[in-house]
Amino acid sequence: xxxxxxxxxxxxxxxxxxxxxxxxxxxxxxxxxxxxxxxxxxxxxxxxxxxxxxxxxxxxxxxxxxxxxxxxxxxxxxxxxxxxxxxxxxxxxxxxxxxxx
Amino acid sequence: xxxxxxxxxxxxxxxxxxxxxxxxxxxxxxxxxxxxxxxxxxxxxxxxxxxxxxxxxxxxxxxxxxxxxxxxxxxxxxxxxxxxxxxxxxxxxxxxxxxxxxxxxxxxxxxxxxxxxxxxxxxxxxxxxxxxxxxxxxxxxxxxxxxxxxxxxxxxxxxxxxxxxxxxxxxxxxxxxxxxxxxxxxxxxxxxxxxxxxxxxxxxxxxxxxxxxxxxxxxxxxxxxxxxxxxxxxxxxxxxxxxxxxxxxxxxxxxxxxxxxxxxxxxxxxxxxxxxxxxxxxxxxxxxxxxxxxxxxxxxxxxxxxxxxxxxxxxxxxxxxxxxxxxxxxxxxxxxxxxxxxxxxxxxxxxxxxxxxxxxxxxxxxxxxxxxxxxxxxxxxxxxxxxxxxxxxxxxxxxxxxxxxxxxxxxxxxxxxxxxxxxxxxxxxxxxxxxxxxxxxxxxxxxxxxxxxxxxxxxxxxxxxxxxxxxxxxxxxxxxxxxxxxxxxxxxxxxxxxxxxxxxxxxxxxxxxxxxxxxx
Amino acid sequence: xxxxxxxxxxxxxxxxxxxxxxxxxxxxxxxxxxxxxxxxxxxxxxxxxxxxxxxxxxxxxxxxxxxxxxxxxxxxxxxxxxxxxxxxxxxxxxxxxxxxxxxxxxxxxxxxxxxxxxxxxxxxxxxxxxxxxxxxxxxxxxxxxxxxxxxxxxxxxxxxxxxxxxxxxxxxxxxxxxxxxxxxxxxxxxxxxxxxxxxxxxxxxxxxxxxxxxxxxxxxxxxxxxxxxxxxxxxxxxxxxxxxxxxxxxxxxxxxxxxxxxxxxxxxxxxxxxxxxxxxxxxxxxxxxxxxxxxxxxxxxx
Numbered sequence: 001x002x003x004x005x006x007x008x009x010x011x012x013x014x015x016x017x018x019x020x021x022x023x024x025x026x027x028x029x030x031x032x033x034x035x036x037x038x039x040x041x042x043x044x045x046x047x048x049x050x051x052x053x054x055x056x057x058x059x060x061x062x063x064x065x066x067x068x069x070x071x072x073x074x075x076x077x078x079x080x081x082x083x084x085x086x087x088x089x090x091x092x093x094x095x096x097x098x099x100x101x
Numbered sequence: 102x103x104x105x106x107x108x109x110x111x112x113x114x115x116x117x118x119x120x121x122x123x124x125x126x127x128x129x130x131x132x133x134x135x136x137x138x139x140x141x142x143x144x145x146x147x148x149x150x151x152x153x154x155x156x157x158x159x160x161x162x163x164x165x166x167x168x169x170x171x172x173x174x175x176x177x178x179x180x181x182x183x184x185x186x187x188x189x190x191x192x193x194x195x196x197x198x199x200x201x202x203x204x205x206x207x208x209x210x211x212x213x214x215x216x217x218x219x220x221x222x223x224x225x226x227x228x229x230x231x232x233x234x235x236x237x238x239x240x241x242x243x244x245x246x247x248x249x250x251x252x253x254x255x256x257x258x259x260x261x262x263x264x265x266x267x268x269x270x271x272x273x274x275x276x277x278x279x280x281x282x283x284x285x286x287x288x289x290x291x292x293x294x295x296x297x298x299x300x301x302x303x304x305x306x307x308x309x310x311x312x313x314x315x316x317x318x319x320x321x322x323x324x325x326x327x328x329x330x331x332x333x334x335x336x337x338x339x340x341x342x343x344x345x346x347x348x349x350x351x352x353x354x355x356x357x358x359x360x361x362x363x364x365x366x367x368x369x370x371x372x373x374x375x376x377x378x379x380x381x382x383x384x385x386x387x388x389x390x391x392x393x394x395x396x397x398x399x400x401x402x403x404x405x406x407x408x409x410x411x412x413x414x415x416x417x418x419x420x421x422x423x424x425x426x427x428x429x430x431x432x433x434x435x436x437x438x439x440x441x442x443x444x445x446x447x448x449x450x451x452x453x454x455x456x457x458x459x460x461x462x463x464x465x466x467x468x469x470x471x472x473x474x475x476x477x478x479x480x481x482x483x484x485x486x487x488x489x490x491x492x493x494x495x496x497x498x499x500x501x502x503x504x505x506x507x508x509x510x511x512x513x514x515x516x517x518x519x520x521x522x523x524x525x526x527x528x529x530x531x532x533x534x535x536x537x538x539x540x541x542x543x544x545x546x547x548x549x550x551x552x553x554x555x556x557x558x559x560x561x562x563x564x565x566x567x568x569x570x571x572x573x574x575x576x577x578x579x580x581x582x583x584x585x586x587x588x589x590x591x592x593x594x595x596x597x598x599x600x601x602x603x604x605x606x607x608x609x610x611x612x613x614x615x616x617x618x619x620x621x
Numbered sequence: 622x623x624x625x626x627x628x629x630x631x632x633x634x635x636x637x638x639x640x641x642x643x644x645x646x647x648x649x650x651x652x653x654x655x656x657x658x659x660x661x662x663x664x665x666x667x668x669x670x671x672x673x674x675x676x677x678x679x680x681x682x683x684x685x686x687x688x689x690x691x692x693x694x695x696x697x698x699x700x701x702x703x704x705x706x707x708x709x710x711x712x713x714x715x716x717x718x719x720x721x722x723x724x725x726x727x728x729x730x731x732x733x734x735x736x737x738x739x740x741x742x743x744x745x746x747x748x749x750x751x752x753x754x755x756x757x758x759x760x761x762x763x764x765x766x767x768x769x770x771x772x773x774x775x776x777x778x779x780x781x782x783x784x785x786x787x788x789x790x791x792x793x794x795x796x797x798x799x800x801x802x803x804x805x806x807x808x809x810x811x812x813x814x815x816x817x818x819x820x821x822x823x824x825x826x827x828x829x830x831x832x833x834x835x836x837x838x839x840x841x842x843x844x845x846x847x848x849x850x851x852x853x854x855x856x857x858x859x860x861x862x863x864x865x866x867x868x869x870x871x872x873x874x875x876x877x878x879x880x881x882x883x884x885x886x887x888x889x890x891x892x893x894x895x896x897x898x899x900x901x902x903x904x905x906x907x908x909x910x911x912x913x914x915x916x917x918x919x920x921x922x923x
Binding site for chain 2: 645646649650683824849850851914
């Protein structure tokens with residue numbers, strides 16, 4: 001399990017990207033989304049976000065996404081980047097394990 | 102009731118508008134009617150001036166009252182001051198339930214949103230709306246309906262008398278004290294007044310508003326004094342910087358250039374590309390780039406254009422300068438080069454009626470070989486949406502899209518396959534503005550689809566080296582990248598109507614429902 | 622041998638692996654290879670984020686036949702090992718080593734590739750290597766570098782750093798690159814690997830670009846690095862054999878196939894003396910024409 005203690009951020013507000021912020025949670029996953037495509041992809045983005053957190057075994061986090069039309073692969077990448085930044089791990093990452101598409 | 106593009110038009114809207122459902126592009130061919138003339142007040146005295154002190158006074162003179170219809174043109178584009186200044190005065194006077202009948206409205210008119218909210222304005226007729234007005238309408242703030250009309254359709258509604266204007270306000274870059282208006286000259290030089298011609302012919306009261314009063318006679322007049330009741334001089338009718346800017350720099354975006362090259366390749370290989378062909382294009386980056394690459398091909402192949410039409414930009418005017426086209430027929434000028442070109446004797450001003458009214462005795466669009474268009478969405482039946490964003494909010498304008506698509510022998514729509522994450526090629530467009538029967542080719546960065554009904558074009562392109570795909574293939578590629586989008590959720594209430602150019606109902610726009618996550 | 626080692630690589634387009642808008646569909650411009658960059662294009666404090674972006678792009682985006690090359694950070698940095706793990710795990714076709722100065726550099730990276738192939742269950746030998754040469758020392762050791770590994774499919778000149786090292790600058794004339802280009806292409810041919818030219822950075826000078834590509838084409842290069850999709854068509858056009866060349870090549874291939882069966886070693890085609898030494902060149906001409914979409918004949922269809 002990855003503990004989110006330190007706030008961290010990844011991604012940008014450029015078109016096709018998203019900016020992800022993680023902070024210490026209050027015992028659960030708290031998810032918030034601001035997206036230019038929320039009407040069409042809001043549910044899908046939430047699904048991808050929860051799935052990514054589950055793969056990473058993160059259970060206690062405030063996750064905020066500001067999305068500018070990012071594809072699922074980018075949303076995953078930004079969440080992972082934020083989580084591992086928070087955990088301060090940059091080497092020997094579990095590619096194909098906890099990090100997977 | 103289901104119409105010819107498969108849209109279910111609620112009975113309640115048919116009753117409210119007294120309209121029929123759309124039954125096909127050529128349904129009204131040969132339709133016979135008597136034109137509507139305006140109430141006209143004779144001016145026989147020889148006082149010699151129609152000048153009125155200000156907007157307030159002219160509104161009083163015109164007998165402004167609750168429920169009236171006032172009209173505007175959009176030649177000043179995002180630099181327009183006229184709509185806001187008139188509506189502010191009407192609001193101050195406490196008038197309510199005004200219907201705005203504009204040739205188009207844009208972000209420049211965001212300041213009238215409070216008048217929508219407080220009931221000063223209760224209905225809007227326009228080619229389209231952008232910015233905050235669109236949001237207000239889509240969120241149900243307008244008491245009545247927003248009716249989106251094409252440029253040709255708007256003129257038709259005025260000529261037939263279906264829509265009656267009580268007071269037309271015509272922003273005139275130059276005007277004399279007797280009401281002769283010209284689109285040329287002054288500070289707010291917009292070149293032409295094409296969209297205002299019908300208003301001047303059919304409105305009961307016609308008010309010219311100018312910031313450049315010139316000595317009588319302001320000839321040759323684009324709109325004659327014989328149709329103008331009053332003239333008002335104000336400080337400024339527009340912001341010249343936003344009316345006609347310097348020509349846009351040709352795009353360097355490779356995606357757009359690639360689509361432009363595909364378009365030109367298609368055009369030159371089509372049976373209509375021969376000496377004496379005709380052409381119209383829009384102002385998007387890819388459209389402008391395709392005009393530039395077409396000019397090159399025309400030169401290399403020694404093919405000459407007979408006439409170019411529509412809203413004009415530098416690349417079209419360059420064709421005239423380089424003698425690659427015999428003449429231009431102008432409805433609107435988008436940059437300073439186009440405004441300047443109006444002086445050329447081969448550059449003709451035409452009215453929106455001449456351009457596109459389906460109910461006159463033949464419009465220019467009917468003589469078009471090619472039109473190059475854009476779209477927000479195109480569906481598998483080639484129906485196009487240019488008015489409602491795929492998020493359900495009104496954010497665009499019909500313009501001449503359905504008019505030219507219906508008229509041209511070859512209507513080409515250029516759009517990137519994906520607008521951000523949103524597939525532009527979809528199963529069903531959010532709202533239909535241009536019926537698929539009018540649309541012949543869709544060009545995207547991922548491939549080109551020819552409408553299967555155009556077996557002649559498919560045959561002509563048999564040996565052409567372009568990435569042809571079916572529209573279904575394009576839709577699948579798009580969705581394989583983005584995932585399938587959910588349909589936007591709407592409330593039941595209809596807030597807008599997409600009027601077909603013949604006056605029938607193409608589609609309706611409903612109030613949007615705020616997004617909520619589905620149950621986990 | 623990995624069959625991709627000799628694939629067609631006329632254009633290799635640089636893309637910042639950290640930019641979702643760039644990496645989502647470069648294939649629409651039809652470069653032969655894309656080079657997803659973790660090195661110079663990515664800011665120091667975004668190196669970590671770029672890897673996640675790279676991994677998922679490699680995993681989920683269908684690059685429709687474009688070769689997926691990943692440029693890792695230099696061996697002097699703390700990043701390169703994780704870059705290799707990420708790229709191999711993601712499914713890249715090749716790794717591009719920047720600032721290569723010796724055969725050992727290639728071997729050092731190859732070791733981590735071997736470990737990563739094992740760790741992430743990829744077929745041994747499936748990940749190829751190309752070495753970018755960016756210094757005078759690298760140029761002088763080009764042959765060593767070309768022969769350093771069975772996985773190495775080619776070398777590429779990186780002109781910006783190289784000219785700095787040479788104490789000159791990019792002039793647009795190519796004069797400052799002459800020695801390096803000549804040396805590298807000879808070394809590559811001697812070792813039987815490919816050779817790629819540096820980028821042309823002045824996007825507004827398409828005539829200069831055209832001239833540059835014509836030069837390296839005649840020098841024997843296999844392709845060129847590209848920074849903007851606008852440059853792709855120019856390169857492909859120059860690298861596309863003429864109709865005359867293709868017809869001749871077809872005849873050569875057919876004749877050699879036929880004469881070989883009859884045991885004849887030397888013969889003439891269109892009045893030119895031909896022997897088996899012409900075979901590979903003629904086949905390459907047809908491959909190039911095929912890749913450019915200009916060859917409609919049926920040779921080499923398998």
